[in-house]
Amino acid sequence: MNSFNEKLDKYARLCVEVGINVQKGQPLVINAPVEGVEFVRLVAKRAYELGAKQVHVNWNDGVLTRLKYENAPMEVFEKFPKWYADGLEEFAEDGAGFLSIYSEDPELLKGVDPKKIAAHNKSSSMALKEYRKYIMNDINAWCVVSIPTKDWAKRVFPNVSEEEAMEKLWDAIFKATRMDLDDPVKAWQEHLDNLEKRVKYLNEMKFKKLYYKSSNGTDLEVELPEGHIWGGGGGKNSKGVYFVANMPTEEVFTMPLKTGVNGVVYSTKPLNYGGNLIDNFKLTFKDGKVIEFEAEKGYEVLKDLLDLDEGAKHLGEVALVPYNSPISQANIIFLNTLFDENASCHFALGKAYPTNIEGGENMTEEELEKAGVNDSLTHVDFMVGSKDLSIIGETSDGKKIQIFENGNWAI
Template structure:
């Protein structure tokens, strides 16, 4: 057992609601969590009520039941996402709820499942939850994604030790990544966010027209940025002017690309866990923003389905900069969980862009966003492309070139 584990666990639960959601008096909290995490969820609820939550509602999920459903239910079940659930999420959003998601899925849970069922479900869920996701992707409501170990996930990350030891090692890695092993985690997070804000301020001040990515693995990609794009760091401000941190951990500073302005080749550097299946070692070729060719050594059929959700899935919606010398990267652990792996590596995202990454975007209609070069899609899926020797050179509107990343890390 980790030293002072129970104390750290309670502090982690408090960090999730106090810093992650930044829960306010009288605000509801909605938690999505695996049933294996019931003890942690109870701690989160306890801390939420102590901070003044009006209500804590939990959406439970269970890997065993999920797999049984995929193995036995007919295709039409996956074609029809439950409207009552989508309506419930929107109802809580309208009540200014904060949304805490606990991401802890076995990365190979659905390895043996027909990919068409997974693709069908992902599309129907995206359609049904479109209204709800407008509340989170426009930062109208505070939201946060965190993780806890589950036995199945821990054994995927640490396959050579016992189940109990794997869980303990994953807890230690999560506590390290979220700064819970420091003397004053909340103060450490305040300092960390301040550092990220300085990076985003520099990028916004220079107002880059494009970024050129190169790496010895073959990546050679130019990403144009739209006029009035905004770089955002660790946290955001919701419609009630409350500052929250959407991902814990977070090491990224991110913006959006110009939808039609991505050209060249890029190679993935970490596996992508998508809907319980892994996609790994893949290459993408872009022309005028669109994926025109791709290949994957692992999970090509899954990648094909991902890119086929709608036309916008073939374009990028996010450009995120993460130094290779981040605590997560230096742990040398491949988590097979996007929340962690994306914060160990520069990454992009297929699909929908965050409207908050362009000036006034949260008030624009879909047509206005499209006119400003902002990608729209039913999906938003991050994938990792950072490497130890990655170079990123930014070109300003006046033509001046500035080294942003050198040897995988910040150059300024």
């Protein structure tokens, strides 16, 4: 049985060797919580061993973030610092890999003025638009992982001590990322190969439409654009280097036609967005656009998300995840999109990945628009999978094939 420190070291190695796949002479940029300093040091050490020319860390701290929202004036949130955006672009131009350690307290900003949150989301999205092109077009390698923080752990496991909550969340993360196995890298390779088989099948079928139905009321028709491409597991950056953008990852995904979504969809897990939770919400689509919405919790936050820009009212991603995925079987609501989206079929509001359509990474914004690709300043995943979800695919010649039945793959 591997000790905690052995698992932690393997996890750091996995992030560097498989997630980013750091190359000799490449910079590595890490976004991390201050609580994760020991883990970040392990990541940096391994990156330098592999030949990284520098490791730059952008630290974040929930306490300081909360203090800022409670005390800083609105103008601070309306103007995102240009020097920060320029710095990320400079690293991107130099071929850096970007590792984000996402461990936010899901209710960090509960009770904070929602107008400040909305202003920050808009100003940061606008300022980081050019940088995000490097990520969303897979020009640079990028990877999102998580480690426990005390506030997040206590949200997930509120009925135990802080120490036990941390232990339980570490254990859940290690299992979800295959760190509890003797050879995690080999296990990941086998897993990525299995995802690739699903991707190959879906790309061969070239489905024109997907029909979603569930007993919770979900009844949605999703049209896929001509030339759409399914992806999953890992991909290659502009230099041909293979990387894995999410760890864990259980999804295969593509884009919908911007104007081709009609019907109703219900959320099945809470959505952590902007330091607040949005829960039990319903979206009604007509010709691709959200025309009505409801939410038992976080209504104003959802409204601000949808009002960010026109593209935020449309879908940019369709992702398939079996209900019996290892993360789902853990029976834990992680309140963290990286994990919850890999336990459930999901969609994303906002920008589509240009790599999900033939030649998309080389298209202009006008060409992408003409091809039916959604554009937005945001990209927010929300979960819709359930144990009785049915998804039927329709081919261009009208043939219908059951893709998902009772929440799991039927093919």
